[in-house]
Amino acid sequence: MRLLIVGTLEGYITAAGKIAMKRGAKVSHTDSIEGALNALRAAAGADLVMIDVKLDVAVFIDSLKAERITIPVVACGIGTDAAAAVRAIRAGAKEYLPLPPNAELIAAVLEAVAEESHSIVCSDPAMLATLRLADQVAPSDASVMITGESGTGKELMARYIHRKSRRSNEPFVAVNCAAIPENLLESELFGHEKGAFTGAVARRLGKFEEANNGTLLLDELSEMHPRLQAKLLRAIQEKEIDRIGSAQPVKINVRILATSNRNLEAEVRSGNFREDLYFRLNVFAVAIPSLRERPADIPMIAEHFLKKYAEANGLGDKRLTDDALLMLKAHHWRGNVRELENTMHRAVLLSRGEEVGPEAIMLTSQMLAPEGSAQASIPANSPVANPFAGPGGTVPAAIPSALQPSTPPLVMAPPAALPTSYGPKGAKGPGYGNGNGGAGNTTLQALIGRTVADVERDLILETLTHCLGNRTHAANILGISIRTLRNKLKQYGDEGRPVAAPGNEERATA
Numbered sequence: 001m002r003l004l005i006v007g008t009l010e011g012y013i014t015a016a017g018k019i020a021m022k023r024g025a026k027v028s029h030t031d032s033i034e035g036a037l038n039a040l041r042a043a044a045g046a047d048l049v050m051i052d053v054k055l056d057v058a059v060f061i062d063s064l065k066a067e068r069i070t071i072p073v074v075a076c077g078i079g080t081d082a083a084a085a086v087r088a089i090r091a092g093a094k095e096y097l098p099l100p101p102n103a104e105l106i107a108a109v110l111e112a113v114a115e116e117s118h119s120i121v122c123s124d125p126a127m128l129a130t131l132r133l134a135d136q137v138a139p140s141d142a143s144v145m146i147t148g149e150s151g152t153g154k155e156l157m158a159r160y161i162h163r164k165s166r167r168s169n170e171p172f173v174a175v176n177c178a179a180i181p182e183n184l185l186e187s188e189l190f191g192h193e194k195g196a197f198t199g200a201v202a203r204r205l206g207k208f209e210e211a212n213n214g215t216l217l218l219d220e221l222s223e224m225h226p227r228l229q230a231k232l233l234r235a236i237q238e239k240e241i242d243r244i245g246s247a248q249p250v251k252i253n254v255r256i257l258a259t260s261n262r263n264l265e266a267e268v269r270s271g272n273f274r275e276d277l278y279f280r281l282n283v284f285a286v287a288i289p290s291l292r293e294r295p296a297d298i299p300m301i302a303e304h305f306l307k308k309y310a311e312a313n314g315l316g317d318k319r320l321t322d323d324a325l326l327m328l329k330a331h332h333w334r335g336n337v338r339e340l341e342n343t344m345h346r347a348v349l350l351s352r353g354e355e356v357g358p359e360a361i362m363l364t365s366q367m368l369a370p371e372g373s374a375q376a377s378i379p380a381n382s383p384v385a386n387p388f389a390g391p392g393g394t395v396p397a398a399i400p401s402a403l404q405p406s407t408p409p410l411v412m413a414p415p416a417a418l419p420t421s422y423g424p425k426g427a428k429g430p431g432y433g434n435g436n437g438g439a440g441n442t443t444l445q446a447l448i449g450r451t452v453a454d455v456e457r458d459l460i461l462e463t464l465t466h467c468l469g470n471r472t473h474a475a476n477i478l479g480i481s482i483r484t485l486r487n488k489l490k491q492y493g494d495e496g497r498p499v500a501a502p503g504n505e506e507r508a509t510a
């Protein structure tokens, strides 16, 4: 949980910040609305904003809306100022917290926000049974190994176990072992002393110390190098760690949760994962069923994301039609909940009006549905089999190219359905969706002669245009970080190319 405090809070910043930090929040502070907006724009990250009512809360919330930054805002002011409280709530603040800060109130607000963004939506008996198991293991201090296919909600489950544990008021720290190179992961986990290696200009505490008294999630643990596995085993067994470059062990009290989407037993058998570490961590195993194994969850999760993304885009209420729901239920969800989430995100952007029908549902990997699955048995000319098919199974000429999912390959529409050009007007080169109805080869051939940088620029700008200038959506679809996207856009802007402004719909759709 990251908290951004804006303004002076009548001199209570330190007190409020300390309370929040004790509850595991990371707190940052800025004096002004502009400072807060800059921090949020720069993806500095916050899950909650606490703003002084003396500042113009309405202007702040309007700016967030205009830039499509979704973040709950809580206003804080001297308790007796009822008029200010009413103004703040009318302006869109979620809560009004009276000052001086009250520890219980702040804890309740932080908890509500954490619940909101990390709640597990489910109704299928298979998932409910898994949750019951998680409820049973949560209060103990035992290590838990959470397994499941990619995108099933392993990290979400880890947060759930932490929330339900006796450590819930202490930090929850997650480290993705696959995302960090081995040499950096060691220092990330265990920290280092000043001068421990070239570039170690100051002491840095690692994630174990950051998570002290709380929970440390080792995400994608199976990717950890065997050398580090040995160091991790020692940390768990001895309950102490050695910062790199230090001869002084540091005592730690951390509960370890780990996730893996590989079969760890097989990894142990093949010698890639230490058996002793496996048994240390696998005290309890929580296996999350794939979405295929819990079909009753699909409608509920779909509605959940429909509401979330409609709200985030300021698009009002949306409702799935029966046909659309049928299509979702029939799909083979290889990417599990994450794939369903992305599909609903796209559906929100594609649909017009209140109803979300099959034409707004763009599925990935349909060709990969196994023989005999529900998907495979749907007639080809059914709107469920191909939501873009018109009467008689024809496919309309243009599907917004950039809204097609990036991975795995989109198989919804054959190449003939690609728009005539992906490139922005006036872009050099032939464009890489030449609309000639040829196979993928022809599309690829059209790229020959263009530089990677050119193609990348066109793809990024076109995706942004289709996302109506929304940076977050575009970055999601492109599979790059928002920071990378912003850097690229800045570069294109500096080169004098038109870049769709955030929320500038006229220009973005022109």
Ligand SMILES: Nc1ncnc2c1ncn2[C@@H]1O[C@H](COP(=O)(O)OP(=O)(O)OP(=O)(O)O)[C@@H](O)[C@H]1O
Pocket: 119, 120, 121, 122, 148, 149, 150, 151, 152, 153, 154, 155, 156, 157, 259, 261, 301, 304, 337, 338, 341
């Ligand atoms: N039951 C659920 N209800 C609501 N959202 C969910 C649910 N399960 C997963 N999600 C959402 O799906 C996305 C993927 O979840 P998460 O990152 O926890 O999966 P994972 O199994 O850890 O993924 P990976 O294997 O890639 O590490 C997240 O946005 C998460 O919030």
